[in-house]
Amino acid sequence: MNERRQIMIGMSDAGKTTFLAAMYHVVESGQVAESLQLVDLGETRDYLVQIRDEWLGCRRLDRTKLGKEQVLTFKLKDERTARVTELVLPDVSGETFRDQWEQRRSTKVFDDLAREADGVLFFIHPDTVFNSTRINQNKEVAALLDDDEEPAQGKDPKPEEPSSSEAENAAQVGWHPKFSPVQVKLTEVLYFLLREPHLYPLSRVAVIISAWDRVKSDYAAPSVWLAERLPMLNQFLRANSDRVAYKVFGVSAQGARYKKDDNNALLRMRRQAERILVVTDAEGEYSKHDITAPIRWLMDAEE
Amino acid sequence: MSDATINNAAGGKFVMCKEPGCTVAVDGACYEGLADLAQCSNYVPLAIGDEQIAALEAASDEDAEAVEPSEEFPTSVNLFTGGELDYAGSLRIMLNALTRVVVLAGPNDSGKTTLLASIFEHFLRGALAGYLFAGGETSPAFDRRCHLSRTDSGRRTEDTERTKSFSEQTMLHLRVRDEALRNPARDLLFSDLRGELFNEAIKSSAEARRIKVLKRADHFVLLVDGAKLADLGSRNQAATAAGMTLRSLAEAGMIGGRTLVEVLFTKDDLIRRTDAENETSEFLQALEEDIKRKHEHQFARLRFRRVAARTAEGVDSYGVPELFRGWVEDSAYTDTRAGASRDGAPRVVTSEREFDRYAVGRLPERFVGQRGGTV
Numbered sequence: 001m002n003e004r005r006q007i008m009i010g011m012s013d014a015g016k017t018t019f020l021a022a023m024y025h026v027v028e029s030g031q032v033a034e035s036l037q038l039v040d041l042g043e044t045r046d047y048l049v050q051i052r053d054e055w056l057g058c059r060r061l062d063r064t065k066l067g068k069e070q071v072l073t074f075k076l077k078d079e080r081t082a083r084v085t086e087l088v089l090p091d092v093s094g095e096t097f098r099d100q101w102e103q104r105r106s107t108k109v110f111d112d113l114a115r116e117a118d119g120v121l122f123f124i125h126p127d128t129v130f131n132s133t134r135i136n137q138n139k140e141v142a143a144l145l146d147d148d149e150e151p152a153q154g155k156d157p158k159p160e161e162p163s164s165s166e167a168e169n170a171a172q173v174g175w176h177p178k179f180s181p182v183q184v185k186l187t188e189v190l191y192f193l194l195r196e197p198h199l200y201p202l203s204r205v206a207v208i209i210s211a212w213d214r215v216k217s218d219y220a221a222p223s224v225w226l227a228e229r230l231p232m233l234n235q236f237l238r239a240n241s242d243r244v245a246y247k248v249f250g251v252s253a254q255g256a257r258y259k260k261d262d263n264n265a266l267l268r269m270r271r272q273a274e275r276i277l278v279v280t281d282a283e284g285e286y287s288k289h290d291i292t293a294p295i296r297w298l299m300d301a302e303e
Numbered sequence: 304m305s306d307a308t309i310n311n312a313a314g315g316k317f318v319m320c321k322e323p324g325c326t327v328a329v330d331g332a333c334y335e336g337l338a339d340l341a342q343c344s345n346y347v348p349l350a351i352g353d354e355q356i357a358a359l360e361a362a363s364d365e366d367a368e369a370v371e372p373s374e375e376f377p378t379s380v381n382l383f384t385g386g387e388l389d390y391a392g393s394l395r396i397m398l399n400a401l402t403r404v405v406v407l408a409g410p411n412d413s414g415k416t417t418l419l420a421s422i423f424e425h426f427l428r429g430a431l432a433g434y435l436f437a438g439g440e441t442s443p444a445f446d447r448r449c450h451l452s453r454t455d456s457g458r459r460t461e462d463t464e465r466t467k468s469f470s471e472q473t474m475l476h477l478r479v480r481d482e483a484l485r486n487p488a489r490d491l492l493f494s495d496l497r498g499e500l501f502n503e504a505i506k507s508s509a510e511a512r513r514i515k516v517l518k519r520a521d522h523f524v525l526l527v528d529g530a531k532l533a534d535l536g537s538r539n540q541a542a543t544a545a546g547m548t549l550r551s552l553a554e555a556g557m558i559g560g561r562t563l564v565e566v567l568f569t570k571d572d573l574i575r576r577t578d579a580e581n582e583t584s585e586f587l588q589a590l591e592e593d594i595k596r597k598h599e600h601q602f603a604r605l606r607f608r609r610v611a612a613r614t615a616e617g618v619d620s621y622g623v624p625e626l627f628r629g630w631v632e633d634s635a636y637t638d639t640r641a642g643a644s645r646d647g648a649p650r651v652v653t654s655e656r657e658f659d660r661y662a663v664g665r666l667p668e669r670f671v672g673q674r675g676g677t678v
Contacts, residue, residue, distance in 0.1 A: 101443075105379045131427070132453045135461045173457040175450040175464075177443060181427060184446050191438045192382060231429045232436050239437035239480040239488060 002085040004299050005116045009189060010123030011182075012094030015210030015253060017064055019123065020072070020091055021055035022253040022276055023291050024048045027076060031273035034287040036076040036296060039084055047091075048072065056272055058254070058263035064093045069109060078296065085299060088116075100192060101185045102177040114193060114200050119298030124186065125210040129229050131181045183230040190236065194244055204301045205237065205246040206294035212250030213277060214257065221281040222250035245301070249294045252277040385443035387473035392440065393492055396476060397519075402490040404474075404519050405630050408548065409526030410541075411498030414569035414612060417463045418526070419475060419495055420448040421612035421623050432628035434479040437488040441475045452613065461613060474516070479631060489631055494520075504555075505547045511555035521634040522563050523602075524626075525549065529570030529609075532587065533577040542590045549594065553601050561635045564602045566594060571609040571622065603635035 008016045025031075027038040047070045054061050064070075074087045090113050100106050177185075193200045209215070209222050219225040226248050227234045237246045255266050255275030266275050276289045286293035388396070396402055407415040423445040426436040439445070452461040475495060480488040494516045503510035517523065525548060531541035545566065552558045568574060574583050591607045599605045606629075610622030 100382060104382045104384055106382060108378050108380050111380045132449075132455055134424075134452055135454055135456075135458060136452075138454050168458055168460065171457050172451065173455065175447045175456075179450060179453070179455040180443070180446045183427065184442055187436075187438075188385070188442050191442075195438060195440075232427050235426065235430060235435040236438060238482075238484070239435040239478075242484065 004085050005088040006119040007117040008121045014123035014125045016123050017061045018253045021051035024052045026273050026291050031271045032289045035290045036292040039075040039077050058258050097189045120205045122207045126215050129182050183232045187233045187236045204298050207248045209250045213252040222248040223281050250279040387444050393474045396490050403521045404492045405522040406494040406520040407524050408501050413526040413528040416448050418612045432624040433482050437478040437480045439477045505551050508555045511551050517557040523558050524565045526567045526569050529574045533573045549598050562602050563604045566607045568609045572611040
């Protein structure tokens with residue numbers, strides 16, 4: 001039996017735990033014929049059962065806390081090839097990656113896991129992608145909006161307050177890593193794993209755009225979203241693609257944004273696995289409910 | 304992430320090293336080759352005494368739970384800082400790959416840091432001059448330089464942080480790769496030096512010789528402040544200082560036949576604004592001719608460019624992509640024009656240069672001389 005080790009990386013609320021919950025449902029229930037299937041339940045599974053139940057009830061999953069990470073093991077069978085693989089997949093807190101960027105330190109737990117992994121599931125949630133705004137760009141937009149407004153009747157326009165450089169310097173906020181654009185942080189988190197002296201044996205990165213249902217109508221394909229919303233990360237992946245292959249997946253593990261009181265449209269589905277949506281740039285490459293597709297792609301790397 | 308944990312002792316003490324790849328905690332050998340570990344800036348001695356070591360060694364498996372884990376045993380791993388590279392950090396990059404060293408020179412407020420910030424901002428939007436962002440050891444340092452131009456700074460007008468480094472050896476690092484992925488990635492090291500260093504270099508050859516990074520520079524980029532050129536009251540001093548800087552550094556032997564020199568007139572949008580009134584373009588033309596006449600024969604190449612690196616309201620920045628492409632692609636080491644290597648092979652080290660000779664002396668097994676073999 002093969003053993004494959006993968007790690008999940010991504011900031012807090014990137015969708016890692018929701019993905020795990022949905023994945024456990026798919027591999028255990030057998031509702032998606034094309035997906036990897038769970039060979040046996042394994043000795044301990046209370047965490048997986050718990051998060052799966054939350055997912056089945058359309059309840060938002062709590063953030064994984066630092067220090068409460070779970071290292072999960074799945075014995076999975078690929079029906080196409082009859083190959084059985086033991087997949088080791090830790091559910092790491094997003095705070096680990098925030099600290100990597102802001103504090104320039106990582107946990108030893110994560111470091112040890114990364115040294116044994118050959119694939120990365122890299123989660124990005126569209127709602128967390130905010131890029132910084134240039135002051136002059138902001139002014140241009142503000143000026144355009146002002147031009148569109150009707151002038152107040154009988155009143156002169158309010159003059160702009162003159163900016164004194166002393167006052168401005170006094171008011172300015174110093175740099176802190178938290179202010180950096182999200183794409184700078186995400187690129188750096190990946191750079192930690194790929195930089196020389198190449199301490200980590202990673203050969204593939206599956207980029208997972210979470211909550212794909214929310215953005216799919218605006219972007220032709222997941223890789224288009226990545227190129228437009230995170231250009232620096234996109235460049236980094238392309239520039240390093242001969243050493244580390246990558247593929248971009250759009251995944252909706254929930255199926256839709258959960259509502260506070262009424263999720264009946266989702267709950268009514270007889271096969272809950274059909275809530276899930278998975279897309280790649282090539283239409284029909286994987287079954288659209290097969291949430292194990294990114295994992296299968298990572299496993300397909302040459303031995 | 305550091306491989307060095309508390310696995311072993313070096314010299315009787317437990318140590319840790321912030322530098323990835325350093326094995327000092329395992330075999331006592333410092334990655335930087337320093338015999339005295341306390342000299343190394345990455346060295347972290349752990350305050351674990353002999354009593355604690357003895358207690359741990361004596362504890363059996365059954366007693367393991369009875370031994371309180373020391374708070375000094377790390378559960379975290381330090382990563383590289385992401386700040387400006389010091390000498391050791393930049394040397395390692397130069398050894399690993401063919402690296403372009405770009406030195407930005409000029410008085411304070413001439414636009415050196417703004418230019419670097421502009422390059423990083425370009426990569427945030429997409430490829431620059433046909434090159435992809437492939438990583439870098441100093442992304443936080445680059446991003447910090449962009450901060451005062453963003454709304455997060457709380458400012459109403461864009462500005463750039465004044466360079467604080469007091470060492471002429473600190474650098475910023477970028478790795479780039481051509482969009483077609485035809486060639487391997489290339490490293491660039493940028494030296495963002497304080498304006499005061501060049502003010503002093505104009506006055507004294509000894510001060511000029513202190514700026515050691517110049518000896519390794521592929522590109523020497525002299526920034527001339529466009530705001531000063533646009534002003535009748537200051538343009539003559541600005542022009543004279545530019546000429547004096549080149550002369551001072553050339554006579555001190557810090558730049559010369561292997562250096563590609565660019566004279567960059569910054570804030571070109573301001574220059575254009577006063578063109579009609581002050582005949583600024585004619586003034587610049589005369590300045591160019593004067594510098595060419597005096598210095599063109601001294602350098603591998605001498606070029607003049609105009610650039611506006613920061614966007615004013617309603618004005619797009621320009622000139623940066625062309626500049627950047629030249630820095631990535633051109634070097635007198637690989638150029639087949641006069642003065643460069645005949646076979647086109649880059650020389651990682653040339654024995655004439657003080658910077659390289661120092662490196663060769665410290666790490667002789669890593670260097671290849673001009674004709675192959677160790678120097």
